[in-house]
Amino acid sequence: MPSLKSHLVALYLRHTRKRAFASPASLNEWIARARLTQSHRPPAAIAARLDIGERSVEGRPVYEITPCGKPARGRLVYLHGGAYCFEITSYHWGLIAELAERLAVQVTVPIYPLAPEHGYDDIFDFAMAVYAEVIAATPAAEVAVVGDSAGGNMAVVLEMMAAARDLPLPARQVLISPSLDMTLELDAALERRDPWLGIPGGLEAVRLYAGDMDHADWRISPAHGDLSVMPPTLILAGGRDLLTPGTTQFAARAKAAGADVMLAIEPHMFHVWPLIDMPEARAARDRIVAYLAKWRDGLTEARPPTEAFS
Numbered sequence: 001m002p003s004l005k006s007h008l009v010a011l012y013l014r015h016t017r018k019r020a021f022a023s024p025a026s027l028n029e030w031i032a033r034a035r036l037t038q039s040h041r042p043p044a045a046i047a048a049r050l051d052i053g054e055r056s057v058e059g060r061p062v063y064e065i066t067p068c069g070k071p072a073r074g075r076l077v078y079l080h081g082g083a084y085c086f087e088i089t090s091y092h093w094g095l096i097a098e099l100a101e102r103l104a105v106q107v108t109v110p111i112y113p114l115a116p117e118h119g120y121d122d123i124f125d126f127a128m129a130v131y132a133e134v135i136a137a138t139p140a141a142e143v144a145v146v147g148d149s150a151g152g153n154m155a156v157v158l159e160m161m162a163a164a165r166d167l168p169l170p171a172r173q174v175l176i177s178p179s180l181d182m183t184l185e186l187d188a189a190l191e192r193r194d195p196w197l198g199i200p201g202g203l204e205a206v207r208l209y210a211g212d213m214d215h216a217d218w219r220i221s222p223a224h225g226d227l228s229v230m231p232p233t234l235i236l237a238g239g240r241d242l243l244t245p246g247t248t249q250f251a252a253r254a255k256a257a258g259a260d261v262m263l264a265i266e267p268h269m270f271h272v273w274p275l276i277d278m279p280e281a282r283a284a285r286d287r288i289v290a291y292l293a294k295w296r297d298g299l300t301e302a303r304p305p306t307e308a309f310s
Contacts, residue, residue, distance in 0.1 A: 002268040005278040010195040010240075010270055018194075021201030028204070031085050031116070038087040040111045046093045050100055057110070057130050065100045065107040072106040074296045075138045077131065077170070079158075081149025081177075081272060083205035084115050084123060091275040092148070095285070099146065102289050103296050108134055112154075115209035120219065123209060124157065131158050132167065140168030144295055145231075146288070148272050149243075152178025156222040156230065163229040172295040174288050175235045177272045181223035181246040182206050182215040190242055196271045197242040223250040227257040234262045234291045236284055238269030262291075 020030035040061065042052055053064040066072045078096050080088040088111065100107045110130040113122045134143060147155035152175035159169055186199045210220045218225030223246065235251055237244045244265065251263040264287065266273070266280060274284035 003279045006268070006273070006280050009273075009276055009278060013270065014195040017196055018198055021196075021198030023200045024204035024207075027083075027085070027201035028116075034086055038089075040088050042093050043090045046090075046097045050097055057133060058126050060113065060126055061111045062130055063109040063111070065096060065109065067101045067104055070101075070104045072104060073299050074103070074105045074142050074144065075134065076100075076103070076105050076107045076292070077134055077143065077145045078107050078109050079112075079127070079145065079147035079151030079154045080109070081147070081151045082114075083179075083202070084150045084209040085205050087111075087114065091272075094277070095148075095275055098285060099289070099292070103292055105144075105292075105296060115205070118209075119211050120209055120213060124154075124161070124219070127154055127158055128161055131162060135162070135168050141171050142299055143170045144292055145170045145173040146176070146292075147173070147178065148176035148275065150179055152176060152235075153180060153222060156180065156225070157219055159229055159231070160218060160222060160225045163226065169229060170231050172231050172292065173233050174291060175233060176274055176284075176288075177237060177241055177243060178235065178247060178250075179243050180221065180250040182210075182221045183224070184246045184249075186242060187245060190240075190245070193240050194242040194270060195240065199242070202242070223253060227254040227259050230254055230257075230259040230261070232260040234288065235264065236274060236287070237263065237265045238271060238273055239265055239267035240270045243271065 020027055042063065049068065051066045051068055055062050055064065076099060080092045096107050096109060099105065110127060112126050145155045155173055155175060162169055191199050206215065213220055215221055216224055235247060237247045248263065251261050254261045269280055274281045
């Protein structure tokens with residue numbers, strides 16, 4: 001049974017965040033308000049726990065996170081969610097900090113440009129530049145990727161782009177409530193059960209970053225791309241998440257293409273629940289850490305942080 005706290009969180013989301021996705025106008029109003037208050041900088045409490053460096057790629061910030069007093073072994077790239085329209089949040093930073101500390105890895109956090117001020121080309125030109133730098137500096141076997149929501153979409157698209165350019169691919173990845181197929185007819189009944197996402201605002205978010213691109217294009221809906229290039233992947237999805245039917249179909253397609261995919265669906269959970277402090281999130285984080293630890297433990301030795309403080 002779901003915890004009392006998860007019920008309270010779902011209730012709170014339904015009466016706050018879900019309003020952003022009620023209509024195109026609502027989403028744009030929330031974006032405009034967010035621009036006045038949101039900051040990409042790590043919260044002070046997180047900064048006090050970790051060694052945090054900031055560098056610039058194509059004029060935009062990229063954070064490099066390492067655990068204090070521990071040699072890092074391996075490198076994660078964390079791609080945050082937010083419908084490509086909203087900035088990284090303290091919830092993302094909390095998960096990033098936990099992964100850095102529990103896995104003793106370096107975590108690279110690109111602060112990519114956002115829609116509607118920027119479109120697909122700006123977003124992915126930057127993301128690809130960061131990925132290319134990471135792969136140039138760190139052996140691919142020592143790189144893993146974690147992405148939530150839109151960040152999960154970005155992770156798979158970047159891998160397909162990298163494969164097309166003959167760049168090495170990461171060794172492992174975790175996708176949390178990813179958005180992978182924008183062509184599906186979304187389930188109105190599931191939308192009513194989803195305490196967070198809504199169809200009208202979600203489609204508006206896709207329009208804002210995709211522009212005139214066909215939603216069936218793999219660069220927007222990677223479910224329609226070459227899924228055989230994916231590294232071993234853990235996908236976490238919630239039974240009350242509007243995106244989960246698409247995620248289930250994606251996982252089936254990826255397995256049919258020969259990819260090593262593990263799909264875990266928590267029936268009572270909602271969108272990106274592992275980011276929120278509640279019992280179900282702690283269980284999900286344990287699962288993520290256990291999955292990535294198998295990769296990290298296979299690395300032979302610790303390496304100094306890569307370009308962490310340039």
